[in-house]
Amino acid sequence: MSVLPIHLLGSPVLREASAPVVEVTDAVRQLVDSMYETMDAAEGVGLAANQIGQAIRIAVVDAEGARIAMINPVIAEASGKAGEEEGCLSIPDVYAEVTRPERIVLEATGRDGKPYRLEADGLLARAIQHEIDHLDGILFLDRLSPLKRRLLVRKYRREHKEGESLLREVARPSGRTG
Numbered sequence: 001m002s003v004l005p006i007h008l009l010g011s012p013v014l015r016e017a018s019a020p021v022v023e024v025t026d027a028v029r030q031l032v033d034s035m036y037e038t039m040d041a042a043e044g045v046g047l048a049a050n051q052i053g054q055a056i057r058i059a060v061v062d063a064e065g066a067r068i069a070m071i072n073p074v075i076a077e078a079s080g081k082a083g084e085e086e087g088c089l090s091i092p093d094v095y096a097e098v099t100r101p102e103r104i105v106l107e108a109t110g111r112d113g114k115p116y117r118l119e120a121d122g123l124l125a126r127a128i129q130h131e132i133d134h135l136d137g138i139l140f141l142d143r144l145s146p147l148k149r150r151l152l153v154r155k156y157r158r159e160h161k162e163g164e165s166l167l168r169e170v171a172r173p174s175g176r177t178g
């Protein structure tokens with residue numbers, strides 16, 4: 001397991017549609033474990049494989065007491081509508097209210113290779129949808145109005161100059177408990 005660098009806005013892999021996982025191998029499980037470790041180190045509620053430079057359909061989420069690995073995830077059902085503020089480990093310091101379905105049913109394969117079904121709402125449903133978007137090359141900025149998106153991208157570009165690395169090294173947390 002290792003904490004992996006996170007790709008930032010502008011890195012082409014964030015715009016790639018990810019390929020399905022054919023089989024849950026040891027390599028897949030190791031990647032899942034490294035993604036958990038990276039998400040924890042970055043203090044995120046979710047992380048998609050694109051964000052660590054691999055366009056394959058794997059993501060992890062840790063929200064509202066649920067800690068899940070999602071391999072080949074799909075939203076089987078969605079209902080309601082809710083707007084809440086979102087951020088993204090690949091777009092540091094940018095936050096905006098995003099409207100998404102409020103309740104979802106997730107179907108995915110777990111780290112153990114077994115398919116599962118999960119009903120979710122609140123932050124968990126939001127995090128799952130945000131990560132699945134990543135696997136389709138979609139960022140939360142794409143879910144905003146064009147005007148709002150332009151403003152936020154401009155703000156981001158002001159703070160992250162051209163030529164700056166598109167990789168963010170995440171420090172392993174030291175002495176963090178819980």
Ligand SMILES: [Zn+2]
Binds near residue numbers: 090
């Ligand atoms: Zn994100």
